[in-house]
Amino acid sequence: MSWQIILFDFFTYAILAFSVTLISCYIFIGIYSIDEVRNYLHKNSFTDYRILAASTQTPSISILAPAYNEGANIIENVRSLLSIYYNNMEVIIINDGSKDDSLEKLIAAYDLYKVDFFVNEQIKTKKVRGVYKSRNNVYRKLLVVDKENGGKADALNVGVNIAKNNYVVCIDVDCVLEQDALLKLAKPFLEYPNHRVIATGGVIRIANGCEIEKGRLVKVRLPQQFLPRVQTLEYIRAFLLGRMAWSRLNGLLLISGAFGAFDKEIVIKCGGYDHKTVGEDMELVVRMRRYMEEIRQPYKVAFIPDPLCWTEAPATFKILGRQRNRWTRGTIETLRLHKIMFFNPRYGFLGMVSYPYWFFFEFLAPIIEFVGMAVFLISCPFGLINWGFFLTLLAFIFCFGVLYSIFAILMEVLTYYQYKRQKDILNLILTAVLEPFVFHPFVVWCAIRGNIDFLRKKNSWGEMTRQGLSSPQKPNRK
Amino acid sequence: MKILIAEDDDLMLKTLEFRLKRDGHEVIVTRDGKEALEKIASETPDLVITDIMMPYSSGLEIISAVRHNYTHRLPIIILSGMGQEDVVLEAFQLGADDFITKPFSPNELTVRVRRFDYGKATNS
Amino acid sequence: MVKPQYFILAICCFIIIALLLVAFILIYIHLKNIRSKKQQKWAHMARFLIRKAIFFEEIQNHIPITTRVQKTLTDVSFRRFLTEELLKAKKNLSGSAADNIRHLYLQLNLDRYALAGLKNRRWYIKAQSIQELSVIGLKEHLVKLYRLTNNVNDLVRMEAQIAVVNFYGFEGLRFLDVVSYPITEWQQIKLLQELSKISPDNFNGIEKWLKSANKTVVIFALKLVQNYHRFELHDVVAECLNDVNQHVKFQAIITLGEIFDAGTSDLLMGKFLSSDLKHQLAIIKVFQNIATEDEIPFLLDQLNHANVDIVLQTAGALTKIGPIGINSLTNHELAQEYPLNEIIAHLKNELVA
Numbered sequence: 001m002s003w004q005i006i007l008f009d010f011f012t013y014a015i016l017a018f019s020v021t022l023i024s025c026y027i028f029i030g031i032y033s034i035d036e037v038r039n040y041l042h043k044n045s046f047t048d049y050r051i052l053a054a055s056t057q058t059p060s061i062s063i064l065a066p067a068y069n070e071g072a073n074i075i076e077n078v079r080s081l082l083s084i085y086y087n088n089m090e091v092i093i094i095n096d097g098s099k100d101d102s103l104e105k106l107i108a109a110y111d112l113y114k115v116d117f118f119v120n121e122q123i124k125t126k127k128v129r130g131v132y133k134s135r136n137n138v139y140r141k142l143l144v145v146d147k148e149n150g151g152k153a154d155a156l157n158v159g160v161n162i163a164k165n166n167y168v169v170c171i172d173v174d175c176v177l178e179q180d181a182l183l184k185l186a187k188p189f190l191e192y193p194n195h196r197v198i199a200t201g202g203v204i205r206i207a208n209g210c211e212i213e214k215g216r217l218v219k220v221r222l223p224q225q226f227l228p229r230v231q232t233l234e235y236i237r238a239f240l241l242g243r244m245a246w247s248r249l250n251g252l253l254l255i256s257g258a259f260g261a262f263d264k265e266i267v268i269k270c271g272g273y274d275h276k277t278v279g280e281d282m283e284l285v286v287r288m289r290r291y292m293e294e295i296r297q298p299y300k301v302a303f304i305p306d307p308l309c310w311t312e313a314p315a316t317f318k319i320l321g322r323q324r325n326r327w328t329r330g331t332i333e334t335l336r337l338h339k340i341m342f343f344n345p346r347y348g349f350l351g352m353v354s355y356p357y358w359f360f361f362e363f364l365a366p367i368i369e370f371v372g373m374a375v376f377l378i379s380c381p382f383g384l385i386n387w388g389f390f391l392t393l394l395a396f397i398f399c400f401g402v403l404y405s406i407f408a409i410l411m412e413v414l415t416y417y418q419y420k421r422q423k424d425i426l427n428l429i430l431t432a433v434l435e436p437f438v439f440h441p442f443v444v445w446c447a448i449r450g451n452i453d454f455l456r457k458k459n460s461w462g463e464m465t466r467q468g469l470s471s472p473q474k475p476n477r478k
Numbered sequence: 479m480k481i482l483i484a485e486d487d488d489l490m491l492k493t494l495e496f497r498l499k500r501d502g503h504e505v506i507v508t509r510d511g512k513e514a515l516e517k518i519a520s521e522t523p524d525l526v527i528t529d530i531m532m533p534y535s536s537g538l539e540i541i542s543a544v545r546h547n548y549t550h551r552l553p554i555i556i557l558s559g560m561g562q563e564d565v566v567l568e569a570f571q572l573g574a575d576d577f578i579t580k581p582f583s584p585n586e587l588t589v590r591v592r593r594f595d596y597g598k599a600t601n602s
Numbered sequence: 603m604v605k606p607q608y609f610i611l612a613i614c615c616f617i618i619i620a621l622l623l624v625a626f627i628l629i630y631i632h633l634k635n636i637r638s639k640k641q642q643k644w645a646h647m648a649r650f651l652i653r654k655a656i657f658f659e660e661i662q663n664h665i666p667i668t669t670r671v672q673k674t675l676t677d678v679s680f681r682r683f684l685t686e687e688l689l690k691a692k693k694n695l696s697g698s699a700a701d702n703i704r705h706l707y708l709q710l711n712l713d714r715y716a717l718a719g720l721k722n723r724r725w726y727i728k729a730q731s732i733q734e735l736s737v738i739g740l741k742e743h744l745v746k747l748y749r750l751t752n753n754v755n756d757l758v759r760m761e762a763q764i765a766v767v768n769f770y771g772f773e774g775l776r777f778l779d780v781v782s783y784p785i786t787e788w789q790q791i792k793l794l795q796e797l798s799k800i801s802p803d804n805f806n807g808i809e810k811w812l813k814s815a816n817k818t819v820v821i822f823a824l825k826l827v828q829n830y831h832r833f834e835l836h837d838v839v840a841e842c843l844n845d846v847n848q849h850v851k852f853q854a855i856i857t858l859g860e861i862f863d864a865g866t867s868d869l870l871m872g873k874f875l876s877s878d879l880k881h882q883l884a885i886i887k888v889f890q891n892i893a894t895e896d897e898i899p900f901l902l903d904q905l906n907h908a909n910v911d912i913v914l915q916t917a918g919a920l921t922k923i924g925p926i927g928i929n930s931l932t933n934h935e936l937a938q939e940y941p942l943n944e945i946i947a948h949l950k951n952e953l954v955a
Contacts, residue, residue: 116951117951118947192786216533392609406620406623420631488645489687583700584657
C-alpha cells in the first residue's frame with residue numbers, strides 16, 4: 001500500500017466524516033426549527049398585536065436607518081418608515097456623508113431645519129455635522145442626522161448615541177417593512193421575565209420580482225431571475241430551518257444587518273458597532289452575547305419567523321460575489337476577535353456549541369469542500385480515484401442537498417405560504433436541483449476569495465449599487 | 479349625504495355600508511388609505527369615515543392630507559380601535575371632527591353621522 | 603472501505619422521499635387552492651348571515667338561517683371560519699349589535715364546541731376556546747376559566763386571566779392572590795388594556811399584591827397604583843424601594859412619581875446615592891415631573907455627576923421647574939463648558955419647539 005493511497009483514503013474518510021456530521025446537524029436543526037415555528041404560529045393565531053400599537057407601555061424604540069447615496073428613493077422610504085404603526089417610536093435617518101443630494105431632498109420634502117442637539121457621545125464616532133427636525137407636526141417623529149462619511153457601523157453608532165429610547169432597531173433604509181413588523185419585533189422583549197432579551201431578529205425575504213408601491217409590499221412574487229431566486233431558496237432554508245432552532249437553543253449568533261432590534265444599554269456597554277470589521281452586524285451580536293456571558297446574567301437573543309422585512313438581493317454574479325466575499329471576511333473577523341470562546345465552557349452554550357458550529361460548518365466547510373475538490377483534481381492523473389466510491393459519495397451529498405431544499409420548500413408552504421402557485425413551487429424545486437451545479441460552486445469560490453482577501457487584509461464594503469426596489473422585472477407597475 | 483368609508487376589515491365595511499345606505503345615504507367604500515385619498519379627490523364626498531390602522535396610509539395621514547389639500551371643510555369621523563388618549567388627541571389636533579372608538583354601536587354611528595347632515599336634508 | 607452499496611441505498615431513499623415530498627407539496631397546494639375558492643363562498647355566506655344578525659330587530663325570535671348555512675355548519679372548517687368572523691364582529695361592535703351577535707352564536711350552539719375545546723389536551727385549542735368564551739361574554743363559565751388562571755401553559759394562563767378580568771373587571775384580579783407563575787410584561791400590558799375599558803371603582807387587594815412573593819405581581823400592582831392614582835398607598839409603595847429585586851425598585855420609583863406627596867422628593871433624594879445608575883436616572887426623570895424650587899440645590903449638585911446622561915436629564919428637570927430653575931442652570935459654574943453648554947442649547951431649542 002503506497003503512502004499516496006493511505007493519504008488519500010484518510011482524506012476521503014475525513015471528508016466523509018465531516019459531511020455526515022454536517023448532514024446530521026442539518027437534520028437535527030431542521031426538525032427542531034419546525035417544531036418551534038409551529039409553536040410560534042399557534043401562539044400568533046390569537047395574538048392581537050394592535051393592543052401593542054396604541055399602548056403607551058410598549059418598549060420605546062428608535063429606528064436607525066443609515067443612508068448613503070440612496071438617491072430619490074429615500075423620500076418614499078422615509079415616508080413608509082414614518083407610517084409604521086407604533087406609538088412609542090422615533091425614526092432617525094443618518095446621512096453618512098452622501099455625495100448625492102439625498103440630504104437636500106429630505107430637507108425639502110419634510111420641511112426640516114437644523115436644531116441645536118446635544119449628542120451624548122457614548123460611542124466614539126466621526127463628526128456629526130448637524131441634526132435636523134421637521135417644522136411639520138406630522139413628521140415630529142423624524143430626526144435626520146448629517147455626518148462625515150464613516151461607513152455603516154459608524155453611522156449606526158451615531159444613531160445609537162442620539163437615540164433617546166431604550167431599544168434601537170437597525171435597518172437598511174430601503175428595506176420594505178410589514179405594517180406590524182415593529183410590533184412583532186418588540187414583543188419578545190416583553191415575554192421573558194427571567195431573562196434579559198438583548199436582541200431580536202426577524203426573517204428577511206427577497207423582494208426581487210415583488211410588486212412594491214410607495215414603500216409597501218403589494219404582491220409577493222417569485223423572482224424571475226435565477227440568482228435572486230436561488231437566494232430566495234437559500235434564505236428559506238436558513239431562516240425557516242436554521243435560525244428558529246438556534247434561537248430556541250439560545251445559541252443564535254447572527255441577526256441580519258438588514259433588520260434587527262437591540263437593547264441600547266447593552267449596545268453602548270459593549271462599545272457599539274465595530275467599524276473595523278466588515279461583518280459588523282454579526283460581530284455586535286456575538287460581542288453582546290459574550291458580554292452577557294461574562295457578567296453572568298441570564299439573557300436571550302430572540303427570533304421571529306414571520307417575514308417582517310423585504311430587501312433586494314444581488315442579481316448579478318459580480319455584486320453577489322462582493323456580498324459573499326464580505327460575509328466571509330466578516331465571519332472570519334468575528335471568529336478571530338472572539339476566539340477565546342472556542343470550546344470554552346465559561347461561555348456556556350455559546351462557547352461549546354454555537355461558536356464551534358460556526359467555525360466548522362460556516363467557516364471551514366467551504367474550505368474543506370474546495371480542498372477536497374482540489375485534491376480530487378490533482379489525484380485524477382495519478383489514477384488514485386475510486387470512481388465508483390467517489391461518484392456515489394457525490395451523488396449522496398447532492399441528493400441530500402436537494403432533499404433538504406425540498407423539505408425547506410415544504411415547510412415554507414405549510415407555514416407562511418408566500419408563493420402560492422404550483423408553477424412557482426416547481427420553479428423553486430428546479431432551482432434546488434440546479435443550485436449545486438451553478439450557485440453553490442460560485443459561493444464556495446467567493447468564500448475562498450474572501451479568505452484570501454482577508455489574509456491580504458482588504459477592508460472595504462465595495463460600492464453596492466442597487467437596481468431600485470420599485471421596479472419589478474416585468475413592466476407591470478401600477 | 480355622500481359618505482366615503484375607509485376600512486380594511488371586510489365585514490365592518492359591509493356592515494357600515496349596509497347601515498348607512500339604509501339610513502338613506504350614498505356610500506363609497508374603500509379598503510385602504512391610498513384608495514380613500516383617490517376617491518376623495520374624484521368623488522367629492524360630504525363626509526369621510528375612516529379607520530386608523532389600514533394598509534398604505536393610516537387614517538391620521540388621511541386627515542392631514544385632506545386638511546392640507548382642500549380649502550373647504552370636509553368633515554372626517556375616525557372610527558378606530560385605537561382609543562388611547564394620545565391617539566384621540568392627535569386625531570383632533572390634526573383636524574378630525576369626531577372620534578368613535580371600537581367597539582361601537584351602529585345606532586350611535588347613525589346619530590353622529592346625522593350631525594354633519596346640515597343643509598343637505600332639504601335636498602334629499 | 604465503506605461499500606458504495608450503502609450510499610446507493612441511501613441515495614435511493616433520498617430520491618424516493620424527495621419525490622414523495624414534491625407530490626405532497628403539489629397536492630397540498632392544489633387542495634389549498636380549492637379550499638380558498640370555497641372559502642370565498644363561505645365568506646360571502648358568513649358575512650351576509652352576520653350582517654343580517656347585526657341589524658336584526660326582533661330580539662326574542664330566532665334569527666332566520668338558510669338551509670344552506672345549516673348544512674355547511676356540519677363542516678368543521680366552515681364552523682371555525684364562521685366563529686372567527688363572529689368573534690371579529692363582536693370585538694368591533696357594542697350595544698344591540700353585539701347582543702345580536704351573541705344571540706346568533708348561542709343559537710348556532712357554537713358554545714358547545716368552545717366548551718369542549720377547554721378540555722382539549724392541546725394548549726392552543728384550550729387557549730383559543732378561552733378567548734372565544736371571553737369575547738362572546740359567556741360569564742356562566744367563570745369557574746372553569748378561573749381554574750385555568752394558574753395553568754402550567756403560559757398562553758392558557760394568559761387567556762384565562764384576560765377572560766376573568768373581562769368578565770369581572772377589578773374583581774377578576776383575585777387570581778393575583780394565588781398565581782405562582784410570573785406574569786410577563788406583555789401580559790401586564792394586556793391586563794391593563796382590558797382594565798382600561800371599565801370604570802375604576804375603588805377595588806381592594808392591591809396592598810396584598812404589593813407584598814406578594816411573586817415579584818411580577820408586585821410590579822403589576824405598582825402599575826395599578828400608578829395608573830389609578832391610589833395616593834393612599836404611597837407608604838407601601840415607598841417600602842418597595844427597598845426591595846432586593848431591581849425591577850421592583852425601578853417600578854416603585856416610577857409609581858411614586860404618579861402618587862407623589864410632600865415627602866416623596868426627600869424620600870427619593872435620600873435613596874439617590876445608594877442606587878445604581880439605572881435607578882438614579884429613573885429618579886431624575888421622576889423629578890422632571892415633580893420637582894419644585896426646593897429640589898434645585900440637589901439637582902444642581904447632580905450637574906457634576908460623572909455620567910452625561912444624568913447631567914442631561916438633570917438639566918431637563920431644572921428647565922421644567924420654571925424660570926428660576928432655568929436661571930440656576932444657566933448660571934451654574936459649568937454652564938459654559940462642555941457638555942453643559944451644548945445641553946443647555948439643546949434644551950432651549952426644545953422649549954421653543
